[in-house]
Amino acid sequence: MKQFKSVYVPGNHTHQASYKPLLKQIVEEIFNPEKADPVDIEHMSSGLTDLLKTGFSMFMKVSRPHPSDHPFLILFVVGGVTVSEAKMVKDLVASLKPGTQVIVLSTRLLKPLNIPELLFATDRLHPDLGI
Template identity: 40%
Template sequence: MRDILGLLIHLFSLAGTDFLFPAMEQSHLLNALKLALYEDRGQLQGNLSELVNSMAENDFAEIAGDIFSKLQYIASARKALVRYRTLLSRPTPSHPLTYHSLLHQLMADVLHPDCPDLPDLTCKSTGLKDLLKSGFSLLLNRPRQQHPLDNPQLIVFILGGITAQEVKLVQDMVISSGQQTQVLVGGTRLLSPNDTVEAIFFKDPLMQQAL
């Protein structure tokens, strides 16, 4: 069951809001989730395990619905972003879809030598130097937004956790870019696929509302 949930998290995250599942497929998925939860109820852990142990087979439809709601939320998590709304791209109709994670896309823009605008990042000017720069930019009618590469050091900190593969990804991108900015990478924890499933479905405080 954990493997199934992990795959569903990955699938819905990839799909985002670009790919919508037909109503019939959603119904099939809900029924499959209900059946899998019932058959694997003895292997579940955390709050979900406590909940299903006292339920009859017909009650598992509600749990499957809650899981599906969380998956839909995961799919829509990037809808407010401007540049990083999709993780899949196709250069031409004849090419297959290519996957680029949100972190990969963000770091590619941050490290780009042309320093493109980053509408999904905000920076609040507080220092006198920044205020003077902003003032001169307004006088010249050329607004100058601050860019992460304006700083000698850049901290990339991932709330919720970061994987070892993502750490290596950032490291390789910094080296290949040739930028002199020192990039420090961190996160609230080092994540594994099981940690993601645990955090979303088994340790989520919202699940306690059903207990």
């Protein structure tokens, strides 16, 4: 990740330091109208027509599709997502670009008590694979 390095927003003399969730930063970047190409979000071309377009892009100006151009967004989170994070993403998309449908998928649905356990109590050298 080149752009999303921290969830900490430092304070100054008039504002206190705050927390800005990573999912919120990503969704705001996707639907930011001033940014032409998101830095950390890539379009992967597939199929013969996309490969031909990629080959011809060396000779002519071909723009890559932007994630906000589509009326449907699938956001997949590896590692887990809480219900409040999924609701935050849904509300944020509704406020930034009404009419866009969003589905938040994840490898695990986390409870708030899972987060400290995953951060501090998990043995990283011998993970429990559930086998």
